Amino acid sequence: MKNENAITVSELTKTFGTFTAVNAISFEVKKGEIFGFLGANGAGKTTAMKMLIGILKPSSGQATVAGFDVHTESEAIKRNIGYMSQKFALYDDLTVRENITFFGGIYGLSRKRIQEKSKQLIEDLGLGAVGKSLVGSLPLGWKQKLAFSVAMLHDPQIVFLDEPTGGVDPITRRQFWEMIYKAAHAGTTLFVTTHYMDEAEYCNRVSIMVNGKIEALDTPKNLKQHFEAATMNDVFLKLARG
Amino acid sequence: MSIQVHEIYKSYGQVNALDNISFEVKSGELFGLIGPDGAGKTTLFRILTTLLLPDRGNARVAGYDVVRDLNAIRRHVGYMPGRFSLYQDLTVEENLEFFATIFGTTIAENYDLIKDIYVQIEPFKDRRAGKLSGGMKQKLALSCALIHRPKVLFLDEPTTGVDPVSRKEFWEMLKRLQEKDITILVSTPYMDEAALCDQIALMQDGKILEIDTPEAIVRHYPKPIYKVGAHDMYLLIETLKAYPHRHSVYPFGEYVHYTDTRMDFDSGELQTFLEAHNLSEIHIEETAPTIEDTFMELAKP
Amino acid sequence: MKRFTGFVLKEFRHIFRDRRSLFILFGMPVAQIMLFGFAITNEINNVDLAILDRSKDDTTKEIINKIAASEYFSIEQFLDSESEIAPVFRKGKVKAVLYFEPDFGKKLIQPGRAKIQVVTDATDPNVASTVSNYIASILQSYQQETRRVVEPEYQVVSEVRMLYNPELKSVYMFVPGVMTVILMLVSAMMTSISITREKEQGTMEILLVSPLKPLQVILGKVFPYVFLSITNAVVIVVLSIFVFGVPVNGSLFLLALESILFIVTSLALGILISTISATQQTAMMVSLMGLMLPVILLSGFIFPISSMPLPLQLISHIVPAKWFIVIVKGIMLKGVGFAYLWKETLILAGMTLFFIGLSAKKYKIRLE
Incomplete structure (x- = not known):
């Protein structure tokens, strides 16, 4: 049987001294799914994500990402995923084109491929007029869209997004989600870490982490039904307040 | 003051x-x-x-x-x-x-x-x-x-x-x-x-x-808003954007908020259009506008 | 007043909770004075010599013994020919070779002139010139004892008397310099960093939107450092007196007053730096590049100003540290009073007023 899971996590645990940041979490993310990974600050979601992208060794448990083991094949994982965070995405002091060339380069794209990609990307995003502008001078919304496209440059199987649309205006935010839907439609798996509950509403399925454990995992619709809540925000409130 | x-x-x-x-x-x-x-x-x-x-x-x-x-x-x-x-x-x-x-x-x-x-x-x-x-x-x-x-x-x-x-x-x-x-x-x-x-x-x-x-x-939101759902979000958005009478199409969580250019909007007609474009599990329902809807309508270029 | 003391209390809390600033405040002065006092020195001690004696008579033996007996030199080896001189230097241990011409003793008696050649390793010019001076003075004293002329001696025999620091102890020179560096570092760098930290953390915004007057903020920031700098000055003076035996020939009271003046100068500079820097990192860089380097290089602390090219000499006039070093040396080593130092003091005071005025003008009561 063909494995249709992009990410499989089983009993994954991370402890720092006596503190258990991630406590035996298990879940699966299907190929082409938009998976929301929610939790309050300090709930352990960043630690869990760091283990999945191969930059932090798990204390115990198993996980495979894009078919590779997080214990032994972290380098292969890094080549097959994309990553975009709100805190760091692009170099503000490089131009749009320079950023594309740089990130294309570190993922080993050929010069010709980079040229094709950057032409297409600048066209798709309508950035033609600002191709030579410093990224720092662009409005936040443009930056975020560009950062997402750059994270997709090397056609990764899975893209990890860390609070991708915080602070962005409502229209640009929707354009951003349309890009995500498009990527998912094309078969890319999207793993969205966030504590913004409105971002959760857009995901196919969401998990909610509280104190290192996954306390709920379902589609937003089912979660709202189950918790008799109108929004994901209310679901979260009910869950966190116990 | x-x-x-x-x-x-x-x-x-x-x-x-x-x-x-x-x-x-x-x-x-x-x-x-x-x-x-x-x-x-x-x-x-x-x-x-x-x-x-x-x-x-x-x-x-x-x-x-x-x-x-x-x-x-x-x-x-x-x-x-x-x-x-x-x-x-x-x-x-x-x-x-x-x-x-x-x-x-x-x-x-x-x-x-x-x-x-x-x-x-x-x-x-x-x-x-x-x-x-x-x-x-x-x-x-x-x-x-x-x-x-x-x-x-x-x-x-x-x-x-x-x-x-x-x-x-x-x-x-x-x-x-x-x-x-x-x-x-x-x-x-x-x-x-x-x-x-x-x-x-x-x-x-x-x-x-x-x-x-x-x-x-x-x-004060000027139009009726409809929330539209279907089995595939990406296809739904693309199809709605291709609908000739659309005024605005914005994803809103699991639904899309849709407004029409005409005063006499007929949801049956849109349903037929969507079905013709291979969409299933279609759901169209009028909904109350939110502040975000208003914001986007006002900020719309 | 309550507002001010509240502010000062907060500043002391910041200082005592930050290990890095505590180390700079109290570790640095002690470390620096120890470093300069013990490790870094201009004096020579037991410098290795090689001797090439082509005469091998009683006279050369006497001279060699005299040199060997001095604490400045130790004789590493005797050479047999000129061709050995170059290899011996290449090995690097020997810093100077002493060459006696053949029949040195005889020539000294008849015709009364004999030649001795001092070959030094000038890759370290300071050591080279010191070595040759020391050897010259040993020869001079030998010749005075025997009343015979050894060449190449001074045709004009000059007698050098070292005033104020007869033993040429370098710690005497370094104490004023270290004191200057420390006071500058603590006062200027620490204040500028502590003010820019408020900007960087966003707390300056809240302080501005409060009834605190800008002057209160500045004085509150500066006050703890005045106190700490004075403590430091005392530590340095005490260490130099009791550990290194540096005398304070002049008035301690005057030294204290002049030090406070210099602390205020440095604080004013620190405030000025903070008005032009947005981040702690910039403040640190500006302090290091703009203050520490001139203090170390252009103040006469390490390199004598009189041997600098004219442009640098002119620049050194606007380095406040230069004037303070002159003052400290005057008081500690020469034991002179205010009557001799009023000019330097006046210059320093003028600079201080200028910096205070400039930073007051630059200080913003709003953001940008």
Whole structure:
């Protein structure tokens, strides 16, 4: 049987001294799914994500990402995923084109491929007029869209997004989600870490982490039904307040 | 009137951070500035708290002019900047004590005002501020901004980066403060928080799009809105955008908010169109507009 | 007043809770004075010599013994021919070779002139010139004892008397310099960093939107450092007196007053730096590049100003540290009073007023 899971996590645990940041979490993310990974600050979601992208060794448990083991094949994982965070995405002091060339380069794209990609990307995003502008001078919304496209440059199987649309205006935010839907439609798996509950509403399925454990995992619709809540925000409130 | 802003302009180089801003806030009102990053909210706060000079226009806070009566304003307003701005290496109590001292008062004198908020962090009063959780930092910052019993309180994005539980608690605190006759100007990028204010101004790119009560703002939405769902979101959005009569198509969580250009919209016709484009599990239903819908309609290019 | 003391209390809390600043404040002065006092020195001790004696008579033996007996030199080896000189230097241990011409003793008696050649390793010019001076003075004293002329001696015999620091102890020179560096570092760098930290953390915004007057903020920031700098000055003076035996020939009271003046100068500079820097990192860089380098290089602390090219000499006049070093040396080593130092003091005071005025003008009561 063909494995249709992009990410499989089983009993994954991370402890720092006596503190258990991630406590035996298990879940699966299907190929082409938009998976929301929610939790309050300090709930352990960043630690869990760091283990999945191969930059932090798990204390115990198993996980495979894009078919590779997080214990032994972290380098292969890094080549097959994309990553975009709100805190760091692009170099503000490089131009749009320079950023594309740089990130294309570190993922080993050929010069010709980079040229094709950057032409297409600048066209798709309508950035033609600002191709030579410093990224720092662009409005936040443009930056975020560009950062997402750059994270997709090397056609990764899975893209990890860390609070991708915080602070962005409502229209640009929707354009951003349309890009995500498009990527998912094309078969890319999207793993969205966030504590913004409105971002959760857009995901196919969401998990909610509280104190290192996954306390709920379902589609937003089912979660709202189950918790008799109108929004994901209310679901979260009910869950966190116990 | 507690705050009067009259035709304020401010630009940084080529960028118009504030472009002809005018509004008024009544005494005791909870007034919200709603807008994304870069809308100009912080610049406006800084002008009203005398930290920046406007290029043009004038404003009065608690009866004092923001340019001329600098010292009077600084005595009578409380300000909580967007970034956590307390001394991380001082304890909770030392921070509060410090701000009380520089405003020439004591914790005891105004304890009744901050009591509700401060009791929640008092068990940690010997902990350094840098070691507090996001929600607790925010409560401490609010206590510090209130300790001198200001007439007007300026809160710049107090709930950004804070989890939903702390956000909810924070708004409950603001509601209680309002009863103590403090005028509050608060900014937020979260549209869902707008409903908790008495009056809101929707801001984008340095301009105010609309000012009204949250109820009136959604009431004024010009068209019926339909929420549309189907089995495949991407296909649904693409198909709706290709529908000749569409006015706006915005994904909204698991649905798409759709408005039509015609007054006599027929959902059956749209259903047929969607089905013809291989969509299944179609669901079309009229829904109430939200503040976010209004915001997008006003900001629509 | 309560506001001010509250502010000062907060400053002390910041200082005592930050290990890095505590180390700079109290570790640095002690470390520096020890470093300069013990490790870094201009004096020579037991420098290795090689001797090439082509005469091998009683006279050369006497001279060699005299040199070997001095604490400055130790004789490493005897050479047999000129061709060995170059290899011996290449090995690097030997710093100088002494060459006696053939028949040195005889020539000294008849015709009364004999030649001795001093070959030094000038890769370290300071050591080279010191070595040759020392050898010259040993020869001079030998010749005075025997009243015979050894060439190449001074045709004009000059007698050098070292005033104020007869033993040429380098710690005497370094104490004023170290004191200057420390006071500058603590006062200027620490204040500028502590003010810019408030900007960086966003707390300056809150302080501005409070009834605190800018002057109160500045004085509150500066006061703890005045106190700490004075403590430091005392530590340095005490260490130099009791550990290194540096005398304070002049008035301690005057030294204290002049030090306070210099502390105020440095604080004013620190405030000035903080008005032009937005981050702690910038403040640190500006302090290091703009203050520490001139203090170390252009103040006469390490390199004598009189041997600098004219442009640098002119620049050194605007380095406040230069004037303070002159003052400290005057008081500690020469034991002179205010009557001799009023000019330097006046210059320093003038600079201080200028910096205070400039930073007051630059200090912003708003953001930008």
